[in-house]
Amino acid sequence: MDNDKFKKQSQEILSSFTQDPPDQVWHAINSRLDARKKKRRILLWLLPLSILAGVISIIPEQETPKNTPNNLQSLQQQSAPKADQLPAAEIAEHASGQQETTQLNDVTVQNHSNKASESYPVKTTAGKKHKLKEAYADELMQSEPENTANPIEAFQSEELPFKALSLVEPVWQSDITSPKPINRYPSVNKDTVIILTCVPQKSKPGKLISWHYSGAYSFHGTGDLEGMQLEWGFSKPINRYFAFYNNVGVSLHGGSVVQPLNLNILVGPSAALPVGQGSVYEITSAIQTAPTLLGSVPATPLRFGVGGLVRYQFYSGGNGYGVQRNQNMQTFTLRGGNYNGLSLGYRVVVGLELLNTKKNKLQFQAGFQNDTRGDVITGLGLSWQYTKQ
Amino acid sequence: MxxxxxxxxxxxxxxxxxxxxxxxxxxxxxxxxxxxxxxxxxxxxxxxxxxxxxxxxxxxxxxxxxxxxxxxxxxxxxxxxxxxxRKMQISAWDNQPEELHPITDTDPEIKLGAKELADMIQKLPDGYRIVFNLHAVEGYTHEEIGKVLGIKPASSRSQYLRARALLAKQVNLLQQKSK
CATH class of the missing domain: 1.10.1740.10 (RNA polymerase sigma factor, region 2, helix turn helix motif)
Known part of the structure; x- marks a missing residue:
């Protein structure tokens, strides 16, 4: 018999070969399809939530423009007329370069006419007297004393006598020791008035500790066990973008590892003899700490954290046995092992800031953690951060 | 519907x-x-x-x-x-010794039921079984099998011939027993 004939014969015989799969296969497919549907539903909820979060984080900026250095250029382009648009008398007057001394209080106003000196008058230190090379701001303070208390408000109410104006975010008084704010933004023309709102050093948040309260709906393992995680902690800023966060957390997860099909539970390693029917409910609880480096992506509401993990877990089955679902999703193996105890691991968190005020921050976050026992926990939740000013 | x-x-x-x-x-x-x-x-x-x-x-x-x-x-x-x-080392098939299952030209006529033949195929070693199924039953060429499994076409051919030889031997034994 040649090769082709052998193949043909095999094909013919096997083409009619069918075998009825047991009902459990369909039940398992059914359960897995349900689980997928559930996961998809969660994702479908996440999408509008993310959009909503994005909208929430954008709306306040639209209502009260945040004059951050990032949008300084656009602000200037929108609001700053060219020097030739200013009244000629004003230009001439301010170009005369009268020098006046102004006490640097909580508010510092700096002014440059189009013919101002090449050196910018921001070289000063906190508490020292500040020389303005131009009289423009001083004139402003003298002529309109009600505006000097808060030039930002004056700017917003358009009561200032000039329009060539740009506004930058509040600057820490101690930081104004160099012309950085201007040099950093070369697009700022000489005929632009820059208002720097200075904040006293003592209230600089870099020194402040924030308290964190987090809660998450989470899954333990492959998703069989559902539950939640709660966490409390504090963070201390390292610099503008990073902070160190220490915490203590608890978790509680539970679930029936057998689908409601009254399946046989087989005992390993032979896994041959059915020993009973029913479902097994597993519970894991744990206490953990996860020292984390928190970071933020500049100019976005995105936040992230990476850290180590020390976890002590308690398992409802104690150290005697554990239930493991076999690959066919229908049978289970009871296995001995050590399920209580200490483990080390890592944790990754990504978040989206929904709210950011002086004292409060609210963040939607997703976390993933894994430890040396192989326990994987994923979670979705909210984190509230409170900073006492 | x-x-x-x-x-x-x-x-x-x-x-x-x-x-x-x-x-x-x-x-x-x-x-x-x-x-x-x-x-x-x-x-x-x-x-x-x-x-x-x-x-x-x-x-x-x-x-x-x-x-x-x-x-x-x-x-x-x-x-x-x-x-x-199952972490089967498919690439290791390339180095299997020739004498494991010698290739023979004698192929008996198969007078078995589908279940019996399927049982026999199931008992073949991994490599033989997969290549035999892909080539003889699904109609894949050895080049295609090589691409799918990441092995040389020559290895696929060799695996198939050995599988066929082993099957033939078993078919003979079974058919002799049934006589």
Whole structure:
């Protein structure tokens, strides 16, 4: 018999070969399809939530423009007329370069006419007297004393006598020791008035500790066990973008590892003899700490954290046995092992800031953690951060 | 319900329709899995994974075609993946010693039932079984098998010939016993 004939014969015989799969296969497919549907539903909820979060984080900026250095250029382009648009008398007057001394209080106003000196008058230190090379701001303070208390408000109410104006975010008084704010933004023309709102050093948040309260709906393992995680902690800023966060957390997860099909539970390693029917409910609880480096992506509401993990877990089955679902999703193996105890691991968190005020921050976050026992926990939740000013 | 309507209902996630599609093709596909698997339990796992993939990827199925052939392709791919997951070193087939199962030219005429032949194929070593199924039953060329499994076409040819020789020997033994 040649090769082709052998193949043909095999094909013919096997083409009619069918075998009825047991009902459990369909039940398992059914359960897995349900689980997928559930996961998809969660994702479908996440999408509008993310959009909503994005909208929430954008709306306040639209209502009260945040004059951050990032949008300084656009602000200037929108609001700053060219020097030739200013009244000629004003230009001439301010170009005369009268020098006046102004006490640097909580508010510092700096002014440059189009013919101002090449050196910018921001070289000063906190508490020292500040020389303005131009009289423009001083004139402003003298002529309109009600505006000097808060030039930002004056700017917003358009009561200032000039329009060539740009506004930058509040600057820490101690930081104004160099012309950085201007040099950093070369697009700022000489005929632009820059208002720097200075904040006293003592209230600089870099020194402040924030308290964190987090809660998450989470899954333990492959998703069989559902539950939640709660966490409390504090963070201390390292610099503008990073902070160190220490915490203590608890978790509680539970679930029936057998689908409601009254399946046989087989005992390993032979896994041959059915020993009973029913479902097994597993519970894991744990206490953990996860020292984390928190970071933020500049100019976005995105936040992230990476850290180590020390976890002590308690398992409802104690150290005697554990239930493991076999690959066919229908049978289970009871296995001995050590399920209580200490483990080390890592944790990754990504978040989206929904709210950011002086004292409060609210963040939607997703976390993933894994430890040396192989326990994987994923979670979705909210984190509230409170900073006492 | 016509095939097209059935597929459409399955795409919409209607569980009753999915059950109908499963009932229609599961026995045939279980036969395929049975030939690739080492055990009945592994065949059931393969079938389960395959149908999950079928229901998840129905959007990719072109309605004018026959679902059976498309499902069968998925089942075969799932079977190969499942075998790979067992961390079987497919590449090691390239270095198998010649004397393991010598290639012979004697092929008896197969007078066995489908189940008996499938049982025999199932008992073949991994490499022999997969290559025999892919080449003799599914009609893959050795070049295609080489690409799918990441082995040399020559290795696939060699595996097939050894599988055929081993099968022939077993068929002979069984047929002699039954006489």
């Amino acid at each position: 016509q095939n097209e309507e059935l597929i459409k209902a399955c795409r919409n996630g209607e569980r009753a329709a999915q059950k109908r599609l499963y009932d229609a093709y599961a026995p045939q596909m279980m036969g395929v899995c049975y030939r690739y698997a080492q055990s009945l339990q592994e065949a059931e796992d393969m079938l389960q994974d395959a149908f999950i993939r079928v229901f998840s990827n129905l959007d990719q199925f072109r309605s004018e075609g026959e679902p059976g052939a498309w499902i069968r392709r998925i089942v075969v791919n799932c079977a190969i993946n499942a075998i790979r997951k």
